[in-house]
Amino acid sequence: MLFQVEMTVKLPPTMPADEAAAIKAREKEYAQELQRQGKWRHLWRVAGSYANVSIFDVRDNAELQELVAGLPLFPWMEISVKPLCRHPSSIRDDDS
Numbered sequence: 821m822l823f824q825v826e827m828t829v830k831l832p833p834t835m836p837a838d839e840a841a842a843i844k845a846r847e848k849e850y851a852q853e854l855q856r857q858g859k860w861r862h863l864w865r866v867a868g869s870y871a872n873v874s875i876f877d878v879r880d881n882a883e884l885q886e887l888v889a890g891l892p893l894f895p896w897m898e899i900s901v902k903p904l905c906r907h908p909s910s911i912r913d914d915d916s
């Protein structure tokens with residue numbers, strides 16, 4: 821199942837820089853591992869903001885919840901999710 825996930829990161833300005841850097845490093849490792857596994861299919865920065873638009877390819881809603889809740893930055897994110905299905909005019913083979 822494909823989902824569009826939008827994540828906006830809101831770290832408190834009072835968080836010490838080294839703590840923020842450590843969380844971001846763990847986040848990067850986690851995100852890259854899910855990309856290698858094919859579960860996090862696309863990851864795009866929303867220009868001009870600390871936000872991304874992502875496409876997840878997961879078994880079901882429960883797996884999406886598990887993966888997203890496991891993000892090291894999860895406690896400081898606003899997240900919105902939209903379920904996707906194949907567009908009838910798409911010419912891409914990997915859209916479903």
Ligand SMILES: O=C(O)C[C@H]1C=CC(=O)O1
Nearest residue numbers: 829847848851870871872
């Ligand atoms: O930077 C972000 O958009 C937040 C998060 C998503 C992947 C990652 O490495 O960090």
